[in-house]
Amino acid sequence: MDFLDFRLDMIWNYRELFIRGIGITLALTAVGYLGGFVLGLFVGMGKLSKKKWIYYPSKYYVDFFRGTPLLVQILLIHLALIPGIFGHSLGYFVSGALALVLNSAAYNAEIIRAGIQSIEKGQMEAARSLGMTQNVAMKNIILPQAFRRMVPPLGNELIALLKDSSLVTVIAANDLLYAGKVVAGASFRFWEPYLTVAILYLCLTFVFGKIISYVENRFSNSYVPTQRKKMFSSRR
Amino acid sequence: MIKVQGLYKSFGELDVLKGIDYEVKEKEVICVIGPSGSGKSTFLRCINLLEDITAGDVFIDGVKVNDPKTDINEIRKDVGMVFQQFNLFPHMKVLDNITISPRKIRKMNPGEAEKLAHQLLKKVGLGDKANSYPEQLSGGQMQRVAIARALAMQPKVMLFDEPTSALDPEMVKEVLDVMKQLAVEGMTMVVVTHEMGFAREMGDRVLFMDQGIIVEEGTPAQVFNEPKNERTKAFLSKVL
Numbered sequence: 001m002d003f004l005d006f007r008l009d010m011i012w013n014y015r016e017l018f019i020r021g022i023g024i025t026l027a028l029t030a031v032g033y034l035g036g037f038v039l040g041l042f043v044g045m046g047k048l049s050k051k052k053w054i055y056y057p058s059k060y061y062v063d064f065f066r067g068t069p070l071l072v073q074i075l076l077i078h079l080a081l082i083p084g085i086f087g088h089s090l091g092y093f094v095s096g097a098l099a100l101v102l103n104s105a106a107y108n109a110e111i112i113r114a115g116i117q118s119i120e121k122g123q124m125e126a127a128r129s130l131g132m133t134q135n136v137a138m139k140n141i142i143l144p145q146a147f148r149r150m151v152p153p154l155g156n157e158l159i160a161l162l163k164d165s166s167l168v169t170v171i172a173a174n175d176l177l178y179a180g181k182v183v184a185g186a187s188f189r190f191w192e193p194y195l196t197v198a199i200l201y202l203c204l205t206f207v208f209g210k211i212i213s214y215v216e217n218r219f220s221n222s223y224v225p226t227q228r229k230k231m232f233s234s235r236r
Numbered sequence: 237m238i239k240v241q242g243l244y245k246s247f248g249e250l251d252v253l254k255g256i257d258y259e260v261k262e263k264e265v266i267c268v269i270g271p272s273g274s275g276k277s278t279f280l281r282c283i284n285l286l287e288d289i290t291a292g293d294v295f296i297d298g299v300k301v302n303d304p305k306t307d308i309n310e311i312r313k314d315v316g317m318v319f320q321q322f323n324l325f326p327h328m329k330v331l332d333n334i335t336i337s338p339r340k341i342r343k344m345n346p347g348e349a350e351k352l353a354h355q356l357l358k359k360v361g362l363g364d365k366a367n368s369y370p371e372q373l374s375g376g377q378m379q380r381v382a383i384a385r386a387l388a389m390q391p392k393v394m395l396f397d398e399p400t401s402a403l404d405p406e407m408v409k410e411v412l413d414v415m416k417q418l419a420v421e422g423m424t425m426v427v428v429t430h431e432m433g434f435a436r437e438m439g440d441r442v443l444f445m446d447q448g449i450i451v452e453e454g455t456p457a458q459v460f461n462e463p464k465n466e467r468t469k470a471f472l473s474k475v476l
């Protein structure tokens with residue numbers, strides 16, 4: 001079996017390809033996540049709007065992007081939407097990042113909507129009774145509290161996005177999975193490149209997981225700074 | 237100061253207020269009593285439009301609150317409200333709870349707002365709590381901060397919705413004392429309360445509400461000592 005003569009030297013020879021792949025995967029994830037967060041904020045608040053012309057587009061947006069496969073969305077955007085608007089492709093990165101932004105915005109919108117709705121009604125009422133407008137109250141009173149409750153699901157979303165970003169391989173984006181594919185194609189060996197890819201994804205999700213649990217710790221307990229659990233404090 | 241005319245309020249099929257007419261004059265302390273579910277909170281919340289009005293009108297200082305042309309935020313600047321559940325902002329220090337509205341809405345400069353906040357905290361007996369967070373306070377302290385927060389907007393009227401009902405008995409007095417002090421200083425107040433002692437002592441007028449209407453109205457002596465309506469008598473015999 002191939003597995004018995006595992007050729008680490010082969011992977012080492014392609015290290016630059018893998019490193020660049022990691023870079024592209026991280027860049028796509030970062031752009032997708034940040035863009036998806038900002039857009040998701042608007043869409044999520046749109047889903048809470050009483051105005052029908054804001055509510056329905058937000059709702060249909062979420063329904064579409066959660067109800068269709070990301071792979072289909074990537075192909076639609078890369079092969080149809082962008083060429084349709086610009087007359088030519090803008091490269092895999094633009095298409096891939098756009099698909100990830102639009103997709104994760106839909107998931108984030110639901111998280112953000114639920115987070116805002118979880119804040120007691122009395123908070124908005126107290127703010128409004130003090131003369132604050134809806135927007136001032138949302139920005140200063142509701143969102144700061146809601147964000148804390150959103151941290152765990154938003155963290156899950158980040159990990160999911162990191163892994164889902166591998167789907168951009170289908171439009172020949174030079175991401176981490178694509179590096180594996182290239183090596184496999186050149187060497188006709190499959191254990192080494194794909195196992196390497198899997199391990200590298202595992203390392204990335206592990207590091208992200210650590211960062212997320214740090215942030216969760218920081219935000220999930222007391223509002224009082226001195227009473228927060230310290231993550232790295234020595235035990236008494 | 238506050239004029240309520242033919243106020244109706246329904247939640248879907250449920251008629252909660254069925255025609256309320258009342259006028260609150262400047263510097264008056266009005267205490268609203270009545271059984272649970274009689275519409276006391278709803279009445280109060282219609283005054284600053286936390287609930288929208290089904291029919292009728294509310295005027296504050298001659299301005300029609302429920303006029304679509306009225307900017308409700310302008311009205312609310314002048315109408316403070318204190319809630320049963322305090323509703324302090326848990327993510328802000330006491331000081332910021334008090335200064336946020338003066339800063340953001342009255343455009344007061346931060347130094348001035350803080351000075352005002354410290355004055356108000358001293359007034360409610362919490363001069364040393366400016367840098368605490370709400371979760372570090374007792375219920376009575378939280379409610380006193382909530383009163384200071386409302387006062388920081390320098391309102392013309394204060395609405396209180398059962399401000400002591402969520403408190404442990406030993407903390408009721410500290411909150412009532414702050415309210416008494418306000419009343420003595422001439423604040424116009426509408427107080428929904430189950431504290432009959434407070435109503436008797438501080439109320440200029442007492443309203444007894446039941447099933448969405450004002451059943452009886454008068455001075456505390458009239459309402460408590462010589463109630464005319466059978467429903468008032470029945471209610472008072474239960475709570476006194």
Ligand SMILES: Nc1ncnc2c1ncn2[C@@H]1O[C@H](COP(=O)(O)OP(=O)(O)OP(=O)(O)O)[C@@H](O)[C@H]1O
Binds near residue numbers: 252274276
């Ligand atoms: N948002 C709402 N939607 C539907 N029904 C409501 C709503 N708010 C209040 N009600 C109903 O209106 C009626 C009057 O409620 P309200 O809170 O004004 O009574 P209350 O006199 O303040 O009672 P309590 O002493 O218990 O506070 C109740 O039957 C209540 O269930």
Ligand SMILES: [Mg+2]
Binds near residue numbers: 276277278397
């Ligand atoms: Mg009530």
